[in-house]
Amino acid sequence: MDSSATSRDGGSSIFIRALAxxxxxxxxxxxxxxxxxxPPFDAAFAQNPPATAPATAGQAAAPVPPIEGATGTVWELxxxxxxxxxxxxxxxxxxxAITFVTFVAVEALLVFFAFKYRYDPNRKAxxxxxxxxxxxxxxxxxxxILFALVLAxxxxxxxxxxxxxxxxxxxxxxxxxxxxxxxxxxxxxxxFNKGADFAPGVLHVPLGKPVAVSxxxxxxxxxxxxxxxxxKLDAVPGMTGRVWFTPIKTGTYEIACAELCGxxxxxxxxxxxxxxxxxxxxxxxxxxxLAPEKPQ
Amino acid sequence: xxxxxxxxxxGHESHGVGGxxxxxxxxFLRKYIxxxxxxxxxxxxxxxxxxxMIIGGLLAMLIRWQLAWPFDPNHKVPILSNxxxxxxxxxxxxxxxxxxxxxxxxxxxxxxxxPILVGFFGNLCVPLMIGAKDMAFPLLNGISYWLMPxxxxxxxxxFFTETGAAGGGWTSYPxxxxxxxxxxxxxxxxxxxxxxxxxxxxxLLFVGTSSILGSINYITTIIKLRAPGLSLMRLPxxxxxxxxxxxxxxxxxxxxxxxxxxxxxxxxxxTNFFLPRGLEVSTVPYTGTGGGQPILWQHLFxxxxxxxxxxxxxxxxxxxSDVLSVFSRKPVFGYKxxxxxxxxxxxxxxxxxxxxxxxxxMNPILVSGFVVSTTFIALPSAIKTFNWxxxxxxxxxxxxxAMLNAISFVAxxxxxxxxxxxMASSAVDIHIHDTYFIVAHIHYVLFGGSMFGIFAGVHxxxxxxxxxxxxxxxxxxxxxxxxxAYNCTFFAMHIVGARGMxxxxxxxxHYEWLGEGALQMNKFITMSAFTxxxxxxxFALNFLLSMFWGKKAPQNPWxxxxxxxxxxxxxxxxxxxVTPTVYRGPYEYSSPESQExxxxxxxxxxxxSPAGSPAYRPAH
Numbered sequence: 001m002d003s004s005a006t007s008r009d010g011g012s013s014i015f016i017r018a019l020a021x022x023x024x025x026x027x028x029x030x031x032x033x034x035x036x037x038x039p040p041f042d043a044a045f046a047q048n049p050p051a052t053a054p055a056t057a058g059q060a061a062a063p064v065p066p067i068e069g070a071t072g073t074v075w076e077l078x079x080x081x082x083x084x085x086x087x088x089x090x091x092x093x094x095x096x097a098i099t100f101v102t103f104v105a106v107e108a109l110l111v112f113f114a115f116k117y118r119y120d121p122n123r124k125a126x127x128x129x130x131x132x133x134x135x136x137x138x139x140x141x142x143x144x145i146l147f148a149l150v151l152a153x154x155x156x157x158x159x160x161x162x163x164x165x166x167x168x169x170x171x172x173x174x175x176x177x178x179x180x181x182x183x184x185x186x187x188x189x190x191x192f193n194k195g196a197d198f199a200p201g202v203l204h205v206p207l208g209k210p211v212a213v214s215x216x217x218x219x220x221x222x223x224x225x226x227x228x229x230x231x232k233l234d235a236v237p238g239m240t241g242r243v244w245f246t247p248i249k250t251g252t253y254e255i256a257c258a259e260l261c262g263x264x265x266x267x268x269x270x271x272x273x274x275x276x277x278x279x280x281x282x283x284x285x286x287x288x289x290l291a292p293e294k295p296q
Numbered sequence: 297x298x299x300x301x302x303x304x305x306x307g308h309e310s311h312g313v314g315g316x317x318x319x320x321x322x323x324f325l326r327k328y329i330x331x332x333x334x335x336x337x338x339x340x341x342x343x344x345x346x347x348x349m350i351i352g353g354l355l356a357m358l359i360r361w362q363l364a365w366p367f368d369p370n371h372k373v374p375i376l377s378n379x380x381x382x383x384x385x386x387x388x389x390x391x392x393x394x395x396x397x398x399x400x401x402x403x404x405x406x407x408x409x410x411p412i413l414v415g416f417f418g419n420l421c422v423p424l425m426i427g428a429k430d431m432a433f434p435l436l437n438g439i440s441y442w443l444m445p446x447x448x449x450x451x452x453x454x455f456f457t458e459t460g461a462a463g464g465g466w467t468s469y470p471x472x473x474x475x476x477x478x479x480x481x482x483x484x485x486x487x488x489x490x491x492x493x494x495x496x497x498x499x500l501l502f503v504g505t506s507s508i509l510g511s512i513n514y515i516t517t518i519i520k521l522r523a524p525g526l527s528l529m530r531l532p533x534x535x536x537x538x539x540x541x542x543x544x545x546x547x548x549x550x551x552x553x554x555x556x557x558x559x560x561x562x563x564x565x566x567t568n569f570f571l572p573r574g575l576e577v578s579t580v581p582y583t584g585t586g587g588g589q590p591i592l593w594q595h596l597f598x599x600x601x602x603x604x605x606x607x608x609x610x611x612x613x614x615x616x617s618d619v620l621s622v623f624s625r626k627p628v629f630g631y632k633x634x635x636x637x638x639x640x641x642x643x644x645x646x647x648x649x650x651x652x653x654x655x656x657x658m659n660p661i662l663v664s665g666f667v668v669s670t671t672f673i674a675l676p677s678a679i680k681t682f683n684w685x686x687x688x689x690x691x692x693x694x695x696x697x698a699m700l701n702a703i704s705f706v707a708x709x710x711x712x713x714x715x716x717x718x719m720a721s722s723a724v725d726i727h728i729h730d731t732y733f734i735v736a737h738i739h740y741v742l743f744g745g746s747m748f749g750i751f752a753g754v755h756x757x758x759x760x761x762x763x764x765x766x767x768x769x770x771x772x773x774x775x776x777x778x779x780x781a782y783n784c785t786f787f788a789m790h791i792v793g794a795r796g797m798x799x800x801x802x803x804x805x806h807y808e809w810l811g812e813g814a815l816q817m818n819k820f821i822t823m824s825a826f827t828x829x830x831x832x833x834x835f836a837l838n839f840l841l842s843m844f845w846g847k848k849a850p851q852n853p854w855x856x857x858x859x860x861x862x863x864x865x866x867x868x869x870x871x872x873x874v875t876p877t878v879y880r881g882p883y884e885y886s887s888p889e890s891q892e893x894x895x896x897x898x899x900x901x902x903x904x905s906p907a908g909s910p911a912y913r914p915a916h
Contacts, residue, residue: 126690238572
């Protein structure tokens with residue numbers, strides 16, 4: 001640093017330092033008080049009253065059954081109940097492994113160099129403009145790793161999304177609107193000789209059989225998201241989206257909206273129940289009683 | 297101190313640039329308000345950007361308040377709750393929350409990061425670092441700035457409309473953003489889709505125009521106004537970064553402009569670019585002709601907005617390279633790879649946009665194409681990271697505030713870049729799209745990257761601008777406290793995001809799949825964010841106080857090589873008493889050719905050695 005600087009204006013420097021000291025002291029005190037949970041911060045960490053989300057028209061008024069996907073803490077991926085979920089999660093962990101190693105290596109080198117090469121007036125820095133071979137190595141190596149990731153992703157993505165709705169699947173039409181999900185069990189009108197396909201409040205599907213979803217929207221963009229099935233597809237007005245998955249665990253799971261759709265976007269939650277094939281058939285018969293009769 | 301060029305030039309400099317007469321005194325308005333001097337304009341961009349950053353930051357604090365105490369009547373938002381929400385029970389309405397995250401993103405991107413990186417650093421560094429008197433088009437430069445205050449005024453004014461500011465996210469996807477209630481018979485799809493959304497579009501039309509005019513100026517200036525001897529491959533990386541960024545701005549922004557125009561037409565003139573047939577809003581049918589495609593907006597928007605994110609990082613990559621080199625007393629490692637990498641980032645940046653649309657309903661085969669380009673755009677950034685490490689290796693490192701922030705840029709950008717690898721995988725993206733994992737990534741590259749880069753650049757060039765130092769102690773305290781609070785705030789977002797906490801959500805407690813711990817983690821993030829914002833007061837104080845009472849700074853306090861340090865602090869009118877002549881590249885630190893550990897670009901070689909002779913003379 002230039003040591004032949006003009007002489008300091010002592011008065012203002014002290015003023016700035018004093019002010020800096022006060023500000024830093026305040027900030028540190030605030031942080032310490034916050035972490036100790038002392039007033040006024042103790043109120044901040046008090047438990048909220050139980051969640052009472054404002055009632056929204058359209059949500060099922062029936063009590064919510066226990067949710068299967070609610071296990072675990074925030075530190076783990078959500079429970080997977082889908083056949084292709086393991087492949088997706090494998091990719092997630094593979095990328096985590098690669099990025100974690102890279103992260104540790106780069107940050108360690110950064111800190112190590114910062115420490116090892118700290119200023120010494122008796123030493124001159126190494127005068128070099130680069131190293132061609134190093135450039136080649138650290139271009140080709142990441143390129144190879146990245147290419148491998150492309151191939152790994154393509155394998156999973158093609159399996160999940162290429163092609164069209166699988167045959168012999170439970171066919172469902174899911175319609176999104178502000179701010180609820182509605183379902184139509186396609187083919188049930190014909191099968192049960194009713195006036196319309198069944199429109200249940202909670203989507204039921206049988207275990208082990210692919211579910212083929214035709215996805216629609218009445219108003220704005222929504223996104224059909226099953227966190228426990230690794231399924232997400234935007235519901236686009238004017239288009240019928242097609243996505244499919246095979247449930248491998250029974251239970252009640254949640255459907256969320258993953259595209260901002262207006263005021264109650266956060267409250268647009270549906271339920272998906274995976275049941276055994278026998279339970280599914282029984283449920284269909286129950287639904288048949290509620291479905292409108294065929295007009296004569 | 298060395299650094300004086302030859303005086304072979306005549307003493308009389310032409311006043312051709314901008315046709316400006318140096319001899320008559322300018323009035324206060326022409327000198328400080330409607331200036332055409334790049335140095336004044338750079339400060340105008342900086343101050344406007346910093347004021348908007350306070351607004352954007354306060355919006356973020358409100359977002360964090362809601363997420364820590366969602367709809368909690370025991371923790372009402374101070375002041376606003378009593379002012380605005382008495383009738384609705386004192387808690388924040390969802391429509392207000394939608395406005396918060398929309399405007400936080402919009403303001404930070406368009407009114408803070410882009411103006412500071414391009415308007416402030418571009419205007420400050422480019423003419424000075426290339427030895428020019430000013431930009432190629434000084435009046436255009438002034439116009440480019442003066443489009444920003446009206447844009448900001450419109451954006452801020454939109455908060456005070458009856459229905460409030462835009463609430464469709466900074467991405468404003470139609471039909472939500474197109475159904476404003478003005479045409480087609482259907483009501484507005486949300487309060488935030490009413491007039492606030494139109495004002496948002498108009499404001500951004502001003503911002504886009506400002507950007508495009510600026511980019512023309514930077515490109516022309518860098519090509520045409522370099523000092524004798526300053527070949528392209530002797531440019532500091534900051535200038536290369538601004539040059540490449542300006543090409544992104546020039547080619548990308550007009551597409552956003554078009555999209556904004558189309559959206560305004562859909563909203564007010566009855567067109568249907570983005571509106572399909574058969575829509576209804578709350579069972580009221582939309583009676584427009586329809587036939588439009590919502591996904592078209594996404595393509596047009598992201599065709600600009602993806603290059604925009606590189607616009608928001610490249611200048612600070614250049615600044616970081618310069619700061620690391622100066623304070624390691626070492627040349628930048630791999631100068632040409634660094635230049636080519638930035639060009640590759642920009643070029644590839646134009647063919648990756650649809651990775652924002654992997655789950656949009658777009659053809660999955662097209663998705664696969666974008667997976668390839670997106671995965672490979674990580675490569676040039678990786679190359680730059682390794683070269684930054686190479687710059688530090690073997691250096692003689694001085695830990696000034698500027699240097700600490702620059703090293704932190706590298707460290708944090710690495711995290712942001714690595715989290716991007718998850719997003720490049722379309723299958724993994726099924727899980728993390730529209731979650732807080734994305735929000736974490738955004739903030740690691742924008743705050744961890746660009747913001748620390750801004751801190752580094754401001755600390756570095758402050759003495760040049762004001763002829764005074766910023767206080768180093770305050771700078772270091774600010775840095776360390778910011779670093780800790782920032783990581784506490786944003787790293788945790790990776791975790792809640794990977795668990796599946798969605799973004800743009802006013803309350804998440806009823807999402808059972810989140811399992812245990814989401815509320816606690818959000819409270820922790822909020823507390824850290826409040827602390828982070830409070831700590832920025834230190835930087836603001838340091839900046840403001842040092843402007844007037846900082847220790848006086850000499851011409852070249854950091855003993856640096858580039859041209860801006862070879863003129864006084866602050867520089868005189870027209871920057872250089874005599875047009876400098878350049879003899880070498882910008883990073884000859886610790887060169888054996890010099891007894892000192894630096895060797896300015898303008899210092900003539902000893903003994904007239906041909907190795908340092910100017911390789912380039914512009915044809916005047």
